Amino acid sequence: MEEHSNKRPLLLSTSEDHQQVSVSEHELVSLVQRTWTEVKKIWKVAGPSIFSRLSLYSLAVITQSFAGHLNDTDLAAISIATTVITSITFGFLGQLKTSVIGWVSGLALVIHLLLNWFFAKYYTIGVVGAAIMLDFSWWVSVLGLFLYAVCGGCRESWYGFSMEAFSGLWDFFKLSAASSVMLALESFYYRVLVIVAGSLGNTAVDIDALSICITSYGWEIMIPYGFLAATGVRVANELGAGNAKGAIFATKISLLISILIGTMFAIVILAFPDKLAMIFTSNNTVINMVNELSVLLAVTVLLSCIQPVFTGVALGCGWQSQVAIVNLGSYYVVGVPLGVILEQFFGLGIKGLWTGMLSGTVVQTLTLAIITIRCQWDKQAKEAYSRVVKQAISDQSSCDT
Template identity: 50%
Template structure:
């Protein structure tokens, strides 16, 4: 194949018009660039697809356990939901963010083995052996560890030859720099994940009945389940923005962010519509209690806009990860959620006596503020300056190699 017919993966910064096959591709407009948008979508879903499947599969372990607990009794559902609220949010919000994108396929595969085994063992323990809620917790632990050992064995025995050469002290090289980067990114996503789970704790502490707590926990679980999609898009956004900025292609980074945002908004709209259309059927996954189902039906009018709004921040946070201002994003999350949204929710819910729906409404206000602040930073961020920094680092590295 002739050189001029080849399509480069990244566009060169010295090509001001970014010409490919005689076409100008440096535009970051979605309208009129259908082919470019389609190409970008393929790149995004190559990253986001396995990530979403993996997260869905692992989160479904909790879904299965919670649904079994709910069909045992309403009190078991409330107890299990409160007990796992922070544990699950911490693992998915912090530890899962540190996983590598290089072998996401095997992570997804191991999650789907674990999920199948968990479903069978949970059914056996609960319905055949009658071990109750303690049995459901034990099967959840077993399934989590099964996934860990499958992934560990795959890496240890040659599954990642390009990234794993065995145990070495070299693993501690530049560990502090990695830790700082990972900590900022992990805390940023952790604060995002924990936020709405506080709703269950705050409502239970406010004296809500176990029926209300059950309904809220179902809504928060459905919200968390759907959040696996935008979290996967967050990972894809971060990778795509980082790659384009690293190549000096500011326009390409902005275009990737726009395509990710459009994709996430469409998916959020679909899931929001689904919640409004069939809240009863979604609630029946977790409980047969008609009283709980009725409360879930009422809460669907808050759950739907929450899901839609949640489709926006992950893309903006992905931009933060890809362009290096995740520490600022973490501060924005702290201010929006925990200095404004949660106190506002407590004020509306408890002081003004609007109950758990008032708490939820106030927390939605915190989400709106977070979106506005992240959008302002993303729009005003010095993309070109970041590219110049990257170029300066590359020049220094090239000089070091030449010397």
């Protein structure tokens, strides 16, 4: 009887256990709700930005694919031209009401598709004609945005032409110049591969295959650039509200989404490299070369889904100048010279050039990650909140007078 009375059940249910379970469940539900709310906020900015960037970039992709099926020389020529133009353009692309940019760029894309189809079917216009159509489609998007802005589409920010446009111009120029240089250095980096490879005497097949890979990379990177914009907005909003934890949480969610998307595209590239190449060419030699470069392309895509989020954090915190210096050092002091050394002195060819430049991305990503991790978020939030309050007081004083 005594032994029986000393026995206890293996699982003992107590009020404390129930409380701990309910607290854990509540925290889990709260985390899921916070995550879902943050995901919606990020996509509200990232979605239109991604659509507009993809639409505009696809103008060059369509032109390049059209030229590639004419002959290999035209593919190389148009690739170098569009590589330089698009990288500079997207480096300076602004944040003007991205949902509107999506509609205008989508219209430009449709017009460009119809023009290419019509002239490819009924006329032999060649690579010069394809370039002219690309120019025309770009101007459609530019004029469309201009007309939208000046005809009442931006009522909260556009009040017509006046001398007030020059007030605070120097401060605006300093901030926008640093931001543009930062993004231009980043956007132009892998396009340098095509230019350097051509100047080092690589074959036309190498140039064609490399240009296909870089164009595909540029196509995919428009998605992380959307998260760059979204991260910048979310971090700036949370810091302006004095919410350091909110800024950190937004960064984590944006980084997670971007990595998941990058992983998906990397898997697609590894699984179907030949299908990717066939968009631009019918030359089996070029297609085989793209297959050989697919691993490097997949790794580049995956890495390039991480660093734009950190760049977005820099935008939100106002670190544009510092990140421009990081980009310059990582890309053009480390990446390009190392790539040239591997290509010229180690005989690794295009793969060596690309591997060296990929190391620049690794250095840049690690540097920005360290800067972000070591950021004093509470201090940043207090300073941002203080600036918002001062600006609000200043605006109120101006209205009263």
